[in-house]
Amino acid sequence: MSVLVYIESDQGNFKKAALEAASYGKAVADAMGTTLTALTFKANDVSKLGDYGVDKVLNIDSVNDFNAKIYADALKKAAEKESATVVILSASADSKYIAPILAVGLNAGYVPNVVATPSNLNPFTVKRTAFTNKAFCNTEISTPIKIVGVSNNSFGLVEKNAAAQIEAFTPDLTTSSTSVTSIDKANDKVTIADAEVVVSAGRGLKGPENWAMIEELADILGAATACSKPVSDLGWRPHSEHVGQTGKPVATNLYIAIGISGAIQHLAGINASKVKVVINTDPDAPFFKAADYGIVGDAFEVVPKLIEKLKVFKAQNA
Amino acid sequence: MKILVCISHVPDTTSKINFTEGDSKFDSNGVQFVINPNDEFGLTRAMWFKEKQNATIDVVSVGGPETEPTLRKALAIGADAAIRVNASTPDGYSVATHLTEVARRGNYDLIIAGRESIDYNGGMVPGMLAAMLDANFVTNCISLEIEGTTATAIREIDGGKETLSTVLPLVIGGQKGLVEESDLRIPNMRGIMMARKKPLTVVEPESNNSATNSVSFEKPEPRGAVKLVEADNIDELINLLHNEAKVI
Numbered sequence: 001m002s003v004l005v006y007i008e009s010d011q012g013n014f015k016k017a018a019l020e021a022a023s024y025g026k027a028v029a030d031a032m033g034t035t036l037t038a039l040t041f042k043a044n045d046v047s048k049l050g051d052y053g054v055d056k057v058l059n060i061d062s063v064n065d066f067n068a069k070i071y072a073d074a075l076k077k078a079a080e081k082e083s084a085t086v087v088i089l090s091a092s093a094d095s096k097y098i099a100p101i102l103a104v105g106l107n108a109g110y111v112p113n114v115v116a117t118p119s120n121l122n123p124f125t126v127k128r129t130a131f132t133n134k135a136f137c138n139t140e141i142s143t144p145i146k147i148v149g150v151s152n153n154s155f156g157l158v159e160k161n162a163a164a165q166i167e168a169f170t171p172d173l174t175t176s177s178t179s180v181t182s183i184d185k186a187n188d189k190v191t192i193a194d195a196e197v198v199v200s201a202g203r204g205l206k207g208p209e210n211w212a213m214i215e216e217l218a219d220i221l222g223a224a225t226a227c228s229k230p231v232s233d234l235g236w237r238p239h240s241e242h243v244g245q246t247g248k249p250v251a252t253n254l255y256i257a258i259g260i261s262g263a264i265q266h267l268a269g270i271n272a273s274k275v276k277v278v279i280n281t282d283p284d285a286p287f288f289k290a291a292d293y294g295i296v297g298d299a300f301e302v303v304p305k306l307i308e309k310l311k312v313f314k315a316q317n318a
Numbered sequence: 319m320k321i322l323v324c325i326s327h328v329p330d331t332t333s334k335i336n337f338t339e340g341d342s343k344f345d346s347n348g349v350q351f352v353i354n355p356n357d358e359f360g361l362t363r364a365m366w367f368k369e370k371q372n373a374t375i376d377v378v379s380v381g382g383p384e385t386e387p388t389l390r391k392a393l394a395i396g397a398d399a400a401i402r403v404n405a406s407t408p409d410g411y412s413v414a415t416h417l418t419e420v421a422r423r424g425n426y427d428l429i430i431a432g433r434e435s436i437d438y439n440g441g442m443v444p445g446m447l448a449a450m451l452d453a454n455f456v457t458n459c460i461s462l463e464i465e466g467t468t469a470t471a472i473r474e475i476d477g478g479k480e481t482l483s484t485v486l487p488l489v490i491g492g493q494k495g496l497v498e499e500s501d502l503r504i505p506n507m508r509g510i511m512m513a514r515k516k517p518l519t520v521v522e523p524e525s526n527n528s529a530t531n532s533v534s535f536e537k538p539e540p541r542g543a544v545k546l547v548e549a550d551n552i553d554e555l556i557n558l559l560h561n562e563a564k565v566i
Contacts, residue, residue: 068445068455093476097457100410100445109411109529110442125533130438134335136536137438143529178454178484181470185478193476197565221566233499239460240474245331245436246355246494254565265331271538275563277555278544288544293558297549309552313560 003029003036004084005054006075008092011187012044016157016194017090017150019052023158024150025088026053027117032086039078039169041071050164052157058082058169066094069176072101077171079106079145086124087147091251092193099149109141112149115272132245133271151272152193152251192241195224197254198273200243202228204259204280204299208236213303214258220310226250228260244269259299262287279303319373319464319486322424323361324417324431324443325392326354327385331436337535344437344535353388356432360492362501363462364430365396371464374398376424380405380416386518393513394505400516405523410438412528414446419524421451426487427467433458433491438532441491448489456482460495 005025008018022038029036035055040046046057058078063070079087089095096112103110113128123140126148130137192198199218218225225241232242243250245265251272258279260266267290270276278291279302288294295302330350338345367373377392378401379385389400403416421429434441448455460479461472467486472479547555559566
């Protein structure tokens with residue numbers, strides 16, 4: 001018996017969501033009275049995983065690009081080798097790509113979007129979001145092996161001071177007739193998936209040419225930028241920034257909404273974020289009912305002032 | 319090319335969500351159901367393959383008779399035939415199992431499902447279906463081109479996108495981008511009339527497998543009233559975010 005966690009890395013560096021999955025995995029392993037094994041692919045500095053509760057690391061160096069089928073097969077083989085009864089993944093795009101394939105491979109029940117450690121180990125019960133954050137669902141997993149996808153920023157990082165045992169892992173892996181031909185990715189930008197702060201703007205900004213101040217505000221806060229559905233439908237911003245029920249869900253520590261009225265689908269998408277700030281000229285905008293802090297005011301006046309004040313604040317608190 | 323589009327019958331995005339029977343069941347009372355938006359993007363892309371590449375389109379849904387109006391709508395949009403698997407399913411695993419039964423019988427080249435349904439947001443059915451069929455699989459798919467038996471798909475990744483080359487048979491988890499919002503079709507009267515004459519076959523499930531079970535539902539805690547800060551008092555907002563909320 002053990003707990004296995006998939007540790008995703010980007011160019012060798014661990015993703016924050018993966019370290020959070022490790023922290024979560026350690027809590028589950030402790031509750032079960034067992035150990036936590038991590039599977040990594042071509043990661044740098046795997047010994048650092050001990051800091052997040054990993055007891056043992058299996059590192060695969062022999063794979064090339066990410067491939068969901070091959071990675072799922074590697075996780076399956078790692079789970080078998082470690083006799084894992086619980087497998088933890090994050091809510092990243094790659095994790096969500098792998099998990100269903102792995103579930104079929106291990107005949108395991110899979111519950112994604114989980115926001116807390118199991119409320120019960122037998123039957124194994126976890127709380128997940130449902131209806132795009134309009135509700136939570138307590139879900140039992142009835143299979144011998146359980147797969148849990150942990151929602152971003154729901155458990156947090158728990159640092160331990162321990163060393164992980166490292167082992168090279170060289171399983172015979174399946175092949176795939178799907179291959180990546182190109183990747184288009186901005187490496188200098190914070191992604192919505194990894195962000196702790198998201199700055200989001202809507203039609204109140206009047207046009208795509210006015211996004212410079214949104215990007216500047218995001219820059220100061222180390223935040224990702226996002227937008228409302230109308231803004232992405234109008235082509236002002238890419239679809240990948242669209243937040244809401246048919247776009248991306250956002251579970252950040254701080255969500256700042258500028259010129260977004262707050263349609264029910266948008267509010268559902270950001271409901272899992274911890275602190276919400278709204279800036280809108282219309283005091284009756286539905287967003288004010290969903291926010292923690294609000295400013296009734298014109299974005300074109302408030303945002304530049306906020307940028308100036310935050311620069312001073314950041315300089316003082318650096 | 320034979321295409322199967324998997325359709326989930328879900329509450330409209332504007333629905334207020336409530337539960338019944340001691341918070342153990344979704345309360346469908348007064349809720350309007352629609353084609354899952356991610357599936358509708360896929361169906362619309364399938365229509366493009368039908369019109370430009372002579373594909374045929376079957377649509378399938380797993381559920382009770384209440385899902386039939388949603389399947390009829392898919393037929394009115396332009397699908398050729400519909401299949402309903404008459405099963406009530408506790409989880410995505412059981413939905414994937416039933417879809418696999420249908421997919422095996424139909425021998426499809428391309429199966430398009432939505433990246434996730436907007437009710438349970440599991441995002442697992444397309445991947446499980448692909449794994450059960452041992453077909454190729456691309457999820458979060460925002461572009462799909464097919465040339466003979468080769469497919470080029472673009473997948474949204476965290477912070478960008480990647481282009482994949484693969485071969486049929488292929489399962490797609492589709493989303494907006496596969497077609498644009500403005501490409502979606504509202505069935506016209508002729509489509510609705512024709513849909514009545516198109517076949518809608520009801521099949522019984524062959525097995526009864528599930529892996530998880532929704533035990534109870536909760537709604538998020540109601541939040542306190544918003545704290546308003548004057549537009550000329552930005553310092554106060556920064557103070558609240560730093561000292562009270564502790565997020566900056």
